[in-house]
Amino acid sequence: MAPTSPPTDRRPLVISGPSGVGKGTLLKRLFAHGSGDEFAFSVSHTTRAPRPGERDGVEYHFVSGDDFEALAGAGGFVEHARFGGNRYGTSRRALDEQTARGRVVVLDIEMEGVKQIKSSGIPARYVFVAPPSEEELERRLRGRGTESAESVQRRLDQAKLELEYAKTPGVHDKVIVNDDLETAYKELEDFVYAPAPSS
Ligand code: ADP
Ligand code: 5GP
Numbered sequence: 001m002a003p004t005s006p007p008t009d010r011r012p013l014v015i016s017g018p019s020g021v022g023k024g025t026l027l028k029r030l031f032a033h034g035s036g037d038e039f040a041f042s043v044s045h046t047t048r049a050p051r052p053g054e055r056d057g058v059e060y061h062f063v064s065g066d067d068f069e070a071l072a073g074a075g076g077f078v079e080h081a082r083f084g085g086n087r088y089g090t091s092r093r094a095l096d097e098q099t100a101r102g103r104v105v106v107l108d109i110e111m112e113g114v115k116q117i118k119s120s121g122i123p124a125r126y127v128f129v130a131p132p133s134e135e136e137l138e139r140r141l142r143g144r145g146t147e148s149a150e151s152v153q154r155r156l157d158q159a160k161l162e163l164e165y166a167k168t169p170g171v172h173d174k175v176i177v178n179d180d181l182e183t184a185y186k187e188l189e190d191f192v193y194a195p196a197p198s199s
Contacts, residue, residue, distance in 0.1 A: 006038040009196035013120065016114050017129030018159030020141030022178040023108050026129065028152045029185050030192065040098035041108045043113040045071065048086035051146045052129040079109065079116035111165045127191060128172040130163065
């Protein structure tokens with residue numbers, strides 16, 4: 001049964017894991033189950049091109065390389081990184097504004113960003129989503145049909161690094177293997193709605 005009250009732990013939720021593992025799929029469910037105002041997805045800035053169906057300001061703020069550089073130079077990002085030949089970053093303003101409104105801000109970011117958030121002093125909770133196997137990850141990435149052959153390869157190479165980093169003891173508060181979607185979703189929901197340590 002879906003939770004009936006908002007999460008008591010209001011810290012930002014940082015979700016990471018290899019591209020294609022199912023982070024977006026799990027988050028969509030989480031947002032759909034909530035009442036609509038307890039979570040705020042942190043809409044990142046990126047220099048990558050939109051995929052069919054992606055809308056500017058919803059999945060990402062799609063910006064040019066120059067605009068990205070300008071924002072980074074002005075200290076506008078709490079973290080930013082390069083991934084698969086593109087730049088990605090979390091805007092400081094969005095994080096601050098949504099946190100001030102009492103929302104649980106959800107960040108879907110890769111591991112260099114995770115490291116930067118960890119050293120920023122922002123109190124956050126960290127979830128890592130792992131694939132059942134590298135073969136299954138490749139199947140999902142190809143099956144999604146959004147990437148060129150070259151992009152798939154880059155993402156699979158990066159996945160090895162993400163999986164290696166995730167083995168570092170204590171780096172994530174929760175590791176979820178996304179094999180069966182229902183089971184993985186339930187684990188995510190239980191983690192998100194678990195009572196805050198001080199409550
Ligand atoms: P990410 O956001 O991590 O890059 P997506 O959410 O886009 O990944 O998922 C990648 C693909 O895998 C999508 O086509 C999605 O429907 C599929 N998928 C996600 N979770 C599962 C699962 N548990 N079993 C099978 N396919 C899945
Ligand atoms: P995609 O191109 O598939 O949307 O995202 C590629 C990778 O970039 C994913 O691992 C995703 O989590 C990560 N990503 C998305 N936004 C950000 C961000 O703002 N910062 C960082 N560091 N990574 C991000």
